[in-house]
Amino acid sequence: MSDIAITGVTVFKVRLPVVSERRQGSGITKDAVTNIFVKLDTDAGIAGWGEAATSATFPGGTEAHMAALHIYFRPLVMGADPFRIEAIMEQAERAVVHAAEAKAGLEMALFDIVGKALGTPVCNLLGGAYRDEIPLSFSIANPDLGADVEMAKRLYDDGLRIFKVKTGAAGHTEDLRRLETLRAELAPDVDLRVDYNQALDVFDAIPKLRDVEAFRPTFIEQPVNIDRLDAMAEITRALDTPIMADESAFSPADALAIARQRAADIISIKVMKGGMLNVRRISAVAQAAGIPCYGGDMAESGLGHLAGTHVIAATPNISLGCEFYQATYYLKEDILAQPFPVSGGKVQVPTTPGLGIEVDEDKLAKYTVERLD
């Protein structure tokens, strides 16, 4: 608790241009991602920032998340004490069903305020930094594979060793050709991972994935539809390669169902799955079942990456790296005041108060397409 009160809520719909088209099993991103930013002002002169990265292939949509923040969460937080994060998030849970990304954006802004008010980084509010840097994964999803091979070689020289190939968008033969090319072109110590984004049919998923295993992926992510935990469990039993649940693991209850059915070997956590505290609950359920977690994301910009970085820093069980590459390698321009911290192929955990880097409001204005005060 504190004597600080929230005095303003501003919601921004932001269109961020990207450097290349990307295809994955659940859809295509052409020239930009559209995310929501939220700014919470306080009577202490401290502003907190949050981001909701929205995707039509995850529950909800951009405009729904914007409405959740503007119409439903605004009255909950106006005048509220930003230190009462659990209480505010419980009210948000009752106010709007789902809207996990909007809730994540709200919670992120609250944590940013508390960290700034106490003069400490957000990871210190979550138990402190267990790790100071996080291995970074880059996703191979450009339809022009040659361009991504060149990119991967450049990133390898920067110290990156993890590459996640998006499969399922162009058919099995093409997937195998891409994996063969990557194994031939990239250094032998590259940690290659595969993400289907639900693209495979259940009936022939296992033989197709056995073909993919020949390329020694570290894990295979979400091969089949979000609702087919039964098939996920069969695949997990049938393959030697660990299977990761992403879209199927959105909540602590989902994690419990996965643990009970042993429907995955790994769970992908994302701050957009309801916020940092919810991620910790998912990870706790997974940990109890002996399931490690990985730091996925949903095309957040640098601001969302910062929240992901703090929660992974403070959570030992999220041990398989992160994919916070957008701000550095995918967006034409990020909107943080300083670059998102990546060096030596690893994300560096910020040590400055709050989320650690301020939003550049001039850049934010440049990319804002709608603003609700």
Ligand SMILES: [Mg+2]
């Ligand atoms: Mg995924």
